[in-house]
Amino acid sequence: MTERLVVVGGDAAGMSAAAQARRLRGDALEVVAFERGRYVSYSACGIPYWVGGDVGSADELVARTPEEHRRRGIDMRVCTEVEEIDLQRGEVRARDRDGGRTYALSFDQLVVATGAEPVRPRLPGVDAQGIFGVQTLDDGEALIADLSRLAAASEGPRRAVVVGCGYIGVEMAEALMRHGLQVTLVDQADEPMTTLDPDIGRLVHQAMEQMGCEVLTGVEVDGFEADGEGRVRSVAAGGRTLPADLVVLGLGVRPNTALAGAAGLPLGDSGGLRTDLRMAVVGHGNVWAAGDCVETFDRVSKSWVHVPLGTHANKQGRVAGINIGGGYATFPGVVRTAISKVCDLEIARTGLRESDARRVGFRYETVTIESSTRAGYFPGTAPMTVKMLAEHGSGRLLGVQIVGQEGAAKRIDACAVALWNGMTVEEMTGLDLAYAPPFSPVWDPVLIAARKAADQLRGG
Amino acid sequence: MTERLVVVGGDAAGMSAAAQARRLRGDALEVVAFERGRYVSYSACGIPYWVGGDVGSADELVARTPEEHRRRGIDMRVCTEVEEIDLQRGEVRARDRDGGRTYALSFDQLVVATGAEPVRPRLPGVDAQGIFGVQTLDDGEALIADLSRLAAASEGPRRAVVVGCGYIGVEMAEALMRHGLQVTLVDQADEPMTTLDPDIGRLVHQAMEQMGCEVLTGVEVDGFEADGEGRVRSVAAGGRTLPADLVVLGLGVRPNTALAGAAGLPLGDSGGLRTDLRMAVVGHGNVWAAGDCVETFDRVSKSWVHVPLGTHANKQGRVAGINIGGGYATFPGVVRTAISKVCDLEIARTGLRESDARRVGFRYETVTIESSTRAGYFPGTAPMTVKMLAEHGSGRLLGVQIVGQEGAAKRIDACAVALWNGMTVEEMTGLDLAYAPPFSPVWDPVLIAARKAADQLRGG
Numbered sequence: 055m056t057e058r059l060v061v062v063g064g065d066a067a068g069m070s071a072a073a074q075a076r077r078l079r080g081d082a083l084e085v086v087a088f089e090r091g092r093y094v095s096y097s098a099c100g101i102p103y104w105v106g107g108d109v110g111s112a113d114e115l116v117a118r119t120p121e122e123h124r125r126r127g128i129d130m131r132v133c134t135e136v137e138e139i140d141l142q143r144g145e146v147r148a149r150d151r152d153g154g155r156t157y158a159l160s161f162d163q164l165v166v167a168t169g170a171e172p173v174r175p176r177l178p179g180v181d182a183q184g185i186f187g188v189q190t191l192d193d194g195e196a197l198i199a200d201l202s203r204l205a206a207a208s209e210g211p212r213r214a215v216v217v218g219c220g221y222i223g224v225e226m227a228e229a230l231m232r233h234g235l236q237v238t239l240v241d242q243a244d245e246p247m248t249t250l251d252p253d254i255g256r257l258v259h260q261a262m263e264q265m266g267c268e269v270l271t272g273v274e275v276d277g278f279e280a281d282g283e284g285r286v287r288s289v290a291a292g293g294r295t296l297p298a299d300l301v302v303l304g305l306g307v308r309p310n311t312a313l314a315g316a317a318g319l320p321l322g323d324s325g326g327l328r329t330d331l332r333m334a335v336v337g338h339g340n341v342w343a344a345g346d347c348v349e350t351f352d353r354v355s356k357s358w359v360h361v362p363l364g365t366h367a368n369k370q371g372r373v374a375g376i377n378i379g380g381g382y383a384t385f386p387g388v389v390r391t392a393i394s395k396v397c398d399l400e401i402a403r404t405g406l407r408e409s410d411a412r413r414v415g416f417r418y419e420t421v422t423i424e425s426s427t428r429a430g431y432f433p434g435t436a437p438m439t440v441k442m443l444a445e446h447g448s449g450r451l452l453g454v455q456i457v458g459q460e461g462a463a464k465r466i467d468a469c470a471v472a473l474w475n476g477m478t479v480e481e482m483t484g485l486d487l488a489y490a491p492p493f494s495p496v497w498d499p500v501l502i503a504a505r506k507a508a509d510q511l512r513g514g
Numbered sequence: 515m516t517e518r519l520v521v522v523g524g525d526a527a528g529m530s531a532a533a534q535a536r537r538l539r540g541d542a543l544e545v546v547a548f549e550r551g552r553y554v555s556y557s558a559c560g561i562p563y564w565v566g567g568d569v570g571s572a573d574e575l576v577a578r579t580p581e582e583h584r585r586r587g588i589d590m591r592v593c594t595e596v597e598e599i600d601l602q603r604g605e606v607r608a609r610d611r612d613g614g615r616t617y618a619l620s621f622d623q624l625v626v627a628t629g630a631e632p633v634r635p636r637l638p639g640v641d642a643q644g645i646f647g648v649q650t651l652d653d654g655e656a657l658i659a660d661l662s663r664l665a666a667a668s669e670g671p672r673r674a675v676v677v678g679c680g681y682i683g684v685e686m687a688e689a690l691m692r693h694g695l696q697v698t699l700v701d702q703a704d705e706p707m708t709t710l711d712p713d714i715g716r717l718v719h720q721a722m723e724q725m726g727c728e729v730l731t732g733v734e735v736d737g738f739e740a741d742g743e744g745r746v747r748s749v750a751a752g753g754r755t756l757p758a759d760l761v762v763l764g765l766g767v768r769p770n771t772a773l774a775g776a777a778g779l780p781l782g783d784s785g786g787l788r789t790d791l792r793m794a795v796v797g798h799g800n801v802w803a804a805g806d807c808v809e810t811f812d813r814v815s816k817s818w819v820h821v822p823l824g825t826h827a828n829k830q831g832r833v834a835g836i837n838i839g840g841g842y843a844t845f846p847g848v849v850r851t852a853i854s855k856v857c858d859l860e861i862a863r864t865g866l867r868e869s870d871a872r873r874v875g876f877r878y879e880t881v882t883i884e885s886s887t888r889a890g891y892f893p894g895t896a897p898m899t900v901k902m903l904a905e906h907g908s909g910r911l912l913g914v915q916i917v918g919q920e921g922a923a924k925r926i927d928a929c930a931v932a933l934w935n936g937m938t939v940e941e942m943t944g945l946d947l948a949y950a951p952p953f954s955p956v957w958d959p960v961l962i963a964a965r966k967a968a969d970q971l972r973g974g
Binding site: 066097099100103108109114115221363364365366368369385386387388389390391392393394395400402404429431432433461463464465466467468470471472474475477481483484485486487488489490491492493494496497498500 | 526557559560563568569574575681823824825826828829845846847848849850851852853854855860862864889891892893921923924925926927928930931932934935937941943944945946947948949950951952953954956957958960
């Protein structure tokens with residue numbers, strides 16, 4: 055008998071699950087996927103590069119269109135919002151946002167892939183025109199239209215304020231600067247990118263300033279002021295008034311789980327859906343969840359955390375889809391690897407920051423080394439900094455942060471694999487990493503850091 | 515009482531050992547280091563880039579001069595050849611190549627770091643002028659002088675033949691082309707770079723031809739013909755006569771162990787010195803060896819092999835030095851990671867080739883995937899190919915080969931660490947590798963290959 059799989063959310067996690075399950079079970083599985091927006095299977099991570107001009111259009115960020123999914127046997131329903139999940143009856147209630155029609159659809163298997171929603175501060179004036187989030191392609195489109203309007207209309211220098219100095223914040227600051235805007239970044243933390251330790255975030259701070267971006271850290275935003283037409287005019291922050299023709303909110307995201315929570319599905323401390331290793335929602339054998347709406351096991355801290363990232367969404371969706379499709383797969387957790395780039399500066403991290411390590415109760419040593427991306431004598435060699443945390447006693451690697459020029463940051467992968475396998479920094483000193491003058495000094499910077507950490511642990 | 519350490523060979527391995535031991539024991543250890551050439555602690559791997567013009571002078575390839583070693587308390591004797599090691603008496607016999615004086619010097623501890631010597635075929639005419647090896651800075655200097663002479667003297671197109679298509683061969687071919695020479699690469703193997711599988715070597719072959727290099731594979735060199743003044747004029751190969759104003763031999767190297775062998779130190783099947791894990795020569799508690807003159811444990815094939823590479827020489831030298839200095843360190847072996855670059859093409863490998871896997875007795879599956887270095891929509895994204903070998907049954911990773919454009923090859927490091935830890939390709943599909951559009955597709959090419967290999971193993 056044919057079963058029906060209903061998927062709520064048409065981005066990476068949901069559609070990976072849909073595609074896998076359909077591939078494995080073919081016509082024996084009817085797949086209906088709902089997406090409230092117009093686009094499916096797109097790269098939200100690419101939005102800053104689209105705004106900045108590196109990517110020509112929204113279409114380029116779309117991995118697969120609704121029509122392509124349909125050709126693969128998936129009943130893809132866009133602009134359709136699922137308003138209720140009724141677990142008792144085994145059905146969802148969906149609303150066609152264009153036609154306005156509401157209808158119920160029963161499911162045998164359900165995938166919740168509702169993603170994350172941007173944090174919007176409850177501040178005076180936050181709903182003024184000209185204040186943008188950067189979460190969906192529609193957000194990107196609105197922002198780009200506004201930039202064009204500004205370019206045509208304004209006289210004199212245009213100013214933008216970016217609230218929040220995380221990955222999205224610094225990437226958006228760069229994108230806006232490429233449009234000729236004067237950009238001020240504001241964050242309440244002491245240094246940008248709190249996913250890094252402050253001493254490493256400081257290097258990002260300096261780089262942002264060197265590229266001409268004003269960076270105000272340790273500053274709270276108090277509100278937004280609009281002009282007579284309801285358009286943002288300035289940002290009140292730390293007692294200052296920052297003129298702004300445009301504001302971008304980059305305050306991070308939280309799991310979008312209101313729908314799932316209302317249905318009685320279990321949420322963890324992070325607000326994300328709780329799943330087992332096969333991505334089944336805890337306590338619900340036929341309900342699955344994946345992507346930015348779930349919480350994920352962090353292999354280093356041994357805790358469940360919210361890590362919204364496209365690569366995990368794809369992997370988790372695939373795992374859910376294999377299991378729905380009758381196969382067996384588990385999602386093994388993450389080590390919190392992340393990478394970014396602002397102008398020529400590459401930034402990467404994996405594992406624990408010092409604050410994480412303390413919170414979990416690790417006693418640790420840190421080292422920070424300066425080296426170069428290539429042999430010192432090779433053209434194009436550039437400085438890079440590696441910070442490494444290792445556990446006292448065991449010598450086990452706990453985390454790595456890298457900041458540097460071209461070729462620096464992807465080195466985090468070797469560290470992520472070492473971390474994954476529980477290697478000690480002493481063992482890491484022997485790792486057979488690739489060496490040739492165009493690619494590395496004879497001691498790769500990762501090995502130099504491991505060596506210094508191992509020396510320090512022996513001496514301590 | 516003061517002990518004396520004698521080091522034979524003043525490049526990476528020997529001087530790392532000397533520096534470590536001296537650092538740990540200070541004035542309690544007298545260190546005398548002999549080097550037969552004029553340079554010490556230099557990067558032979560940098561010679562092709564010096565010849566090609568990326569590096570301005572030999573001095574830039576020198577990490578530490580004799581004088582710098584002396585300032586650190588090492589009695590560095592250059593242009594001094596050790597002619598005999600007498601283990602019975604515990605002394606070496608050295609000859610000052612400038613002064614001609616020969617003298618004996620006793621040792622308490624001895625480090626043999628005599629490196630490798632280039633393979634020179636016993637072919638008619640091989641000693642003609644204009645035929646160069648590329649092993650020492652002196653070789654590089656001679657070659658560069660000859661190129662200048664040619665540039666000044668010759669009329670019409672100048673031609674070079676490079677014999678041997680290994681790392682050095684392809685790097686030297688590129689370097690010579692940058693001098694405007696027409697270059698022909700000749701190798702008896704079916705494809706260039708036999709450190710890769712032939713199907714991957716084929717990609718290098720195509721790239722070399724696209725850059726305008728003639729590549730003759732499956733061709734044996736029969737000899738060299740000289741003109742009346744004793745200078746090479748042509749190369750006889752596979753029934754053809756290849757005109758040549760200059761010839762470079764890139765036929766690889768073998769352990770330079772004549773001195774050690776004559777002293778009765780044990781050599782393995784590869785011709786390299788046999789050491790224990792602390793880099794002590796087997797059966798000789800106070801004799802140590804490191805670098806290109808030793809054989810090294812390959813963690814994947816579980817065999818002892820000769821892997822001449824600067825990064826291993828440095829690590830092994832450091833291990834020997836720590837042990838001589840009274841500390842404890844072991845060299846954990848290698849997984850045979852290597853990386854190179856010819857024009858824009860990056861080439862890397864780790865672990866076993868198919869031929870290695872067969873020889874060792876592994877039953878294996880292979881997959882080859884095409885992907886890109888960055889997100890498909892990101893500017894500068896470029897194609898890359900990943901070939902992966904995994905053991906049948908266990909699913910354990912056995913080897914990886916990567917060929918691609920900028921940013922492709924250093925990904926081998928993540929594979930090398932996975933291999934080091936004995937990961938299966940199934941486990942690898944979950945690896946938390948760094949993703950952001952400027953650095954990777956949402957599925958890193960390494961993950962795509964692992965996923966495909968895992969699928970294939972399950973299906974097989």
